[in-house]
Amino acid sequence: MTQYERAVNDRLEKLKRRPRARILAIETSCDETAAAVVENGRTVLSSVVHTQIPLHVPYGGVVPEIASRSHVQKIGAVVRRALDEAGLTLPELDAVAVTNGPGLVGALLVGLSYAKGLAYAAGLPFLGVHHIASHIAANYLSDLSLEPPFTCLVASGGHSHIIVVEDYERYRLLGRTRDDAAGEAFDKVARVLGLPYPGGPNLEKLAREGDPTRYRFHSAFNEGDGFDFSFSGIKTAVVNRLHNAQQAGETIDRADLAASFQKTVVDILADKAVRAAQAQPGAAGEKLALAGGVSANGALRAAMEQRANKAGIAFYCPDFAYCTDNAAMVGSAAYGKLMRGETDALSLNAVPYLSIEEQTQGA
Ligand SMILES: Nc1ncnc2c1ncn2[C@@H]1O[C@H](COP(=O)(O)OP(=O)(O)OP(=O)(O)O)[C@@H](O)[C@H]1O
Numbered sequence: 001m002t003q004y005e006r007a008v009n010d011r012l013e014k015l016k017r018r019p020r021a022r023i024l025a026i027e028t029s030c031d032e033t034a035a036a037v038v039e040n041g042r043t044v045l046s047s048v049v050h051t052q053i054p055l056h057v058p059y060g061g062v063v064p065e066i067a068s069r070s071h072v073q074k075i076g077a078v079v080r081r082a083l084d085e086a087g088l089t090l091p092e093l094d095a096v097a098v099t100n101g102p103g104l105v106g107a108l109l110v111g112l113s114y115a116k117g118l119a120y121a122a123g124l125p126f127l128g129v130h131h132i133a134s135h136i137a138a139n140y141l142s143d144l145s146l147e148p149p150f151t152c153l154v155a156s157g158g159h160s161h162i163i164v165v166e167d168y169e170r171y172r173l174l175g176r177t178r179d180d181a182a183g184e185a186f187d188k189v190a191r192v193l194g195l196p197y198p199g200g201p202n203l204e205k206l207a208r209e210g211d212p213t214r215y216r217f218h219s220a221f222n223e224g225d226g227f228d229f230s231f232s233g234i235k236t237a238v239v240n241r242l243h244n245a246q247q248a249g250e251t252i253d254r255a256d257l258a259a260s261f262q263k264t265v266v267d268i269l270a271d272k273a274v275r276a277a278q279a280q281p282g283a284a285g286e287k288l289a290l291a292g293g294v295s296a297n298g299a300l301r302a303a304m305e306q307r308a309n310k311a312g313i314a315f316y317c318p319d320f321a322y323c324t325d326n327a328a329m330v331g332s333a334a335y336g337k338l339m340r341g342e343t344d345a346l347s348l349n350a351v352p353y354l355s356i357e358e359q360t361q362g363a
């Protein structure tokens with residue numbers, strides 16, 4: 001046994017005697033450099049997010065090389081600030097957790113390497129966390145009473161999943177997108193409308209001034225009984241509507257188009273998520289949560305809440321600070337694993353494509 005492994009075992013023994021875990025969490029899977037300290041999976045002692053948005057605006061989207069380089073430049077300062085704001089030093093922590101996938105491989109490797117270095121230097125347990133499990137765990141930070149089982153819609157830049165959260169770290173995938181993720185569709189339509197990156201929030205802003213009933217976009221696939229989504233056809237229909245109008249010299253109201261597109265996507269997401277919850281027997285059907293970057297969308301939050309309430313289902317969504325990428329959600333997602341003593345080896349690699357079900361314990 002190495003000196004590091006002995007130190008980790010001592011720490012895990014200490015946790016068994018006094019179950020209070022303060023986890024330093026790090027997230028660098030895409031274009032946010034984030035660090036946080038979270039106590040017992042529920043209490044955020046600090047959460048620092050450095051966004052790279054200004055760096056990527058000139059390119060209209062995330063440039064992976066620029067993202068990796070910026071993570072390298074910022075990670076030290078971001079982690080130091082998270083520790084300072086929590087008023088804790090490295091030896092006072094109980095573990096280091098980090099996103100190890102899915103995400104941009106170069107970006108993931110920066111956080112992963114940094115977290116490993118800290119864990120090794122301080123003799124702390126080290127844990128890799130699935131990014132989508134973290135997005136789901138953002139709900140535990142915002143509603144301290146929420147416990148599995150529940151049904152969850154994850155709508156983010158790279159994912160649109162309906163998942164039954166059977167238990168902490170036990171997930172059953174009910175449905176997924178067949179093509180674009182919801183956030184990706186928002187970003188692509190925003191781009192065609194001439195809105196700057198990041199598309200989703202800017203499209204929402206424009207949609208607030210528009211009439212959502214002005215243009216209609218049908219999608220036979222999404223009207224079916226299944227729980228899979230498809231957003232690529234809707235995106236193409238919006239793009240074609242805009243191009244046809246331009247070619248015909250017809251003026252098109254961009255705000256109405258944005259509002260109509262948003263309503264179409266929101267209705268599909270909310271309908272399927274509520275139907276999925278209704279199809280679950282027992283407690284998993286009584287609670288519906290929302291997660292991922294698109295959960296910051298006010299129209300989606302309102303539609304989900306209204307439909308869930310009408311169906312007698314309790315609705316949960318993260319505070320705005322924990323909707324898009326952050327490290328506090330990583331610290332929450334790592335808690336159960338740490339308390340079971342399931343740490344990762346320092347040889348853990350970054351996995352750009354990592355399914356949520358592979359993360360499931362004992363499946
Ligand atoms: N208010 C909003 N309305 C619609 N979409 C939004 C809003 N805010 C953020 N988004 C979208 O959420 C996505 C970013 O979310 P998030 O940070 O979770 O994605 P990611 O980490 O890039 O992808 P993933 O989590 O799937 O790996 C982007 O596509 C963005 O446009």
Ligand SMILES: [Mg+2]
Binds near residue numbers: 135157292293324
């Ligand atoms: Mg994300």
